[in-house]
Amino acid sequence: MPLTFALDPSVTPELRDSILELWVDVTNAGGAVGFVPPITLEAVRPELLRQFMAMEEQRSRLLVGFDEEGRVAATAFLTLNTHRLMTHWIWLYTVMLHPRHQGKGYGRDLLAAAERAARALPGVEAIRLTCRGGLGLERFYGSCGYKEVGRVPGAIRVAPDDDRDDVVLLLSLA
Template sequence: MPLTFTFDPVVTPDLRDGILDLWTDVTNAGGAVGFVPPVTREDVRPGLVRQLVSMAEERSRLLVGHDEEGRVAATAFLTFNTHHLMTHWLWLYTVMVHPRHQGKGYGRDLLAAAEESARTLDGIEAIRLTCRGGLGLERFYASCGYKEVGRVPDAIRVAPGDDRDDVVMLLPLT
């Protein structure tokens, strides 16, 4: 059954906790979403608080997907540029699908919903994201229409002796 996506949902305590659980579960399953496993909800909470503050300051918007049971199953944050020469594109951050739903095509659905949401925003001509090299993520994003436009070798230190490339991907909307 497909996910139900909502752009700019009202952030309730249940939604906040659902995103926190999702972020924790994705990280602990090996997802490249800003942390290295193992993590607890308390490890992840400051990252979520930063995202919620960004939303309250209207610097970013939330896209959330719920599964058939009403649980938070996917998220992405669409974040505006503050530099006046770069306001025509936005960043896509913290792209996540819950591990119990991976392999069902929900990642593609999430990216399609993010593209659709970005197209509703005035003046946005492209979506940019970064991903951690070494996991095949750039191939997945490329299969969804994103193009690799840059790579910083060894920019992400996952652990001592385990450095990964920071891969920059772009999806033009025009």
């Protein structure tokens, strides 16, 4: 059964806690979402609160995918570019799918929902995201229409002597 997506849902304590748990579960399963495992709820909480602050300031929007049981299964933050010369594209941050749902096509569904949300934003012509190299994420995003437009070698240090590329990808909406 496909996920049900909601853009800008009301952030209740239950939703907040579910996103926090998702972020920890994704990270601890090896997902590249800003942390390295093992991670705790307490370590992720400040970053989630920063995302919610950006939403409160109307700089970012939250897309949530719910599974058939109504549980948070996926998220992405669509963040507006505030630089006056770059408002024609947005950032896609913290793209997460719960490990129990991987391999079902839900990641593609999440990106398609993010694309639909971006297309509804006035003046937005592209989505830009970055990913951690070395995990095959570039291939996944490429299969969803994103093009690699840049790469910074060794920009992400996940551990001593373990540096990964920061890969920049772009999806044109034109």
